[in-house]
Structures are given as structure tokens and as C-alpha cells.
Amino acid sequence: MTTMLKKKDWSALTRRALTATETVANLAKIEGWSLAGDGAQVAIEKTFHFANYYETISFVNAVAFVANAQDHHPDLSVHYNRCVVRLNTHDVQGISATDFDCASRFDALLA
Numbered sequence: 001m002t003t004m005l006k007k008k009d010w011s012a013l014t015r016r017a018l019t020a021t022e023t024v025a026n027l028a029k030i031e032g033w034s035l036a037g038d039g040a041q042v043a044i045e046k047t048f049h050f051a052n053y054y055e056t057i058s059f060v061n062a063v064a065f066v067a068n069a070q071d072h073h074p075d076l077s078v079h080y081n082r083c084v085v086r087l088n089t090h091d092v093q094g095i096s097a098t099d100f101d102c103a104s105r106f107d108a109l110l111a
């Protein structure tokens with residue numbers, strides 16, 4: 001079956017955990033994201049605020065579409081008027097450049 005939907009292929013690409021210095025430098029470049037969790041669960045996190053559930057779910061659907069295309073999936077905590085987005089890279093048990101790339105893509109949905 002053919003599909004119109006693109007999905008990034010990570011198989012030939014190597015990912016690595018960013019150092020603490022790299023993580024802090026990357027965090028300084030994006031608005032509203034902060035460190036969360038610890039150890040292998042260390043992540044970057046941002047709470048997106050909305051007027052109501054309709055807006056929140058519209059954002060969640062858009063995030064899911066981008067996440068599937070990037071083959072990189074955030075943990076989402078969905079509430080009536082906000083969504084907490086948490087990104088880390090299971091494969092490296094830490095935060096990778098992919099997490100920051102996806103964070104920027106999610107921010108761009110609302111730009």
C-alpha cells in the first residue's frame with residue numbers, strides 16, 4: 001500500500017546524548033522549555049497554554065502528526081486548557097539533538 005505520509009528513517013543515523021553544556025546552550029535558544037526528570041528519564045519540557053479543550057486537542061493532533069513524520073514521539077500530558085510536552089531520546093537514554101529539533105517544530109506550529 002502506498003502512503004502520502006512521510007516518516008523519517010533513523011536507521012542509518014547515529015544519535016548521541018548531548019552533554020550538559022550542549023543541553024544548556026540549546027535550551028537558551030528556545031522559549032519556555034526547561035529540564036525535567038533525571039537519569040535516563042532526563043527530558044526537556046514545555047507547557048503550552050490554550051483557551052479551551054478544542055484548541056488544546058487541535059495542538060495535540062498537530063504535534064502527533066509532526067511526531068509521526070519525524071518518528072520521534074513526545075510524552076504528552078493533556079488537560080482542558082494546556083498540554084505538557086516532554087521530549088527525550090530513549091535510544092540514548094538522554095536528550096539528543098532530535099529533541100531540540102522536534103521542540104522547535106512544535107513551537108513553529110503556533111508561530
Ligand SMILES: C[C@H](O)[C@H](O)[C@H]1CNC2=NC(N)=NC(=O)C2=N1
Nearest residue numbers: 010071072073074088089090091
Ligand atoms: C526506531 C524508532 O526510530 C525509535 O524507536 C524511535 C521512535 N520514537 C521515539 N521517540 C522518542 N521520544 N525517543 C526515541 O528514542 C524514539 N525512538
